[in-house]
Amino acid sequence: MSRSYQRFVRLVSATITLTLVLTTLLSIPASPAYASSTPPSTLFRAEFDAAPAGPLAGALNVETGQVVPQGGSVAVANTLLGRALALDGIEYIVYVEKPGPVELLVEKHGYDVRWFNPITGEYIKLKDFKGERFTGEPPDKSHDWVLHVSREGHKEGMLRSYKFESRPILMQELELSPQKILFEIVQPSGDLSLSKPAPFEAKIKRETRATRSVMWLWTGEVAADGQGYRVLGTGQKGTLQIPAGIAKNFPAALHLRLTAMNANGKVYVSDRVYQLSK
Secondary structure, eight states: OOHHHHHHHHHHHHHHHHHHHHHHHHTSOOOSOOSSSSOOOOHHHHHHHTSOOOOOSSOOOOOTTOOOOOSSSEEEEEOSSEEEEEETTTEEEEEESSOOOEEEEEEEEEEEEEEEETTTTEEEEOOOEEEEEEEEOOSOSSSOEEEEEEOHHHHHHHHHOOOOOOOOOOOOOOBOOTTTOSEEEEEOOSOEETTBOOEEEEEESSOOGGGGSOEEEEEEEOGGGTOOOEEEEESSEEEOOOOGGGOSSSSEEEEEEEEEEOTTOOEEEEEEEEEEEO
16 A cells, blocks of 8 residues: 555544544533633543554654654654644644644645634634744633644645555565575486476575575476476475476476575575476
8 A cells, every 4th residue: 555545544534533523522611710720621632642653754853842743654742732643744733732832843835724722612714824834822821722734725635536656666686696596406417207206406505594594496387388387396305296288399498497585585596407208
């Protein structure tokens, strides 16, 4: 699954969660006064406490009075002052439990900025922001607030289409050099016959930590008859199982290939050609 698709799924999940929480909060009557001087917490505290911590591409850089989400995918930053969720370059949600100055590092785009009042359910829209560093304070310090910074137009576009990111697949280069191959084929040592099963064996040239575990695959093909490769055996040694349908015309030139993968995942290939008869 591509990284862009994973981000889209997380974005939809975060949006649904936020909607459910807002609906719950709106159904709770606001308290007109507070007996304590400490700003009250709302359900958002529990929501952010339950949020998964990470993954983050880099270390968090959170200073006193700041909530700065960093890293890839959906990241969570936790401080004594609040919580932050980030879908980099798309949406940032900062829960400020103890109101104060907030500094938010974002990818450089244009964003819609709103403060959400979890006590009344009211949104307070600010002027659009464009840049990489947003700074601001909640409208008042009587209770906790939620800062919502998002690219609403971009999100609408994401909902109308699916975008997949192509990433190059780095294939391992097989080791074909006889000087570097870790083994040598000891058997078969002569011509092969369908009527007489032949033994096979490979010998490791030099024992190392990488050769403590090796996987072996023996395959064969008669290219002239176009029947394709067949698996003839597995393991370091044993007996070849050559099917009669591997060739149409006999005698035939059998291309035998031994592929071996060591404990480090390095793959080596060695080829031999034998005459095959019935």
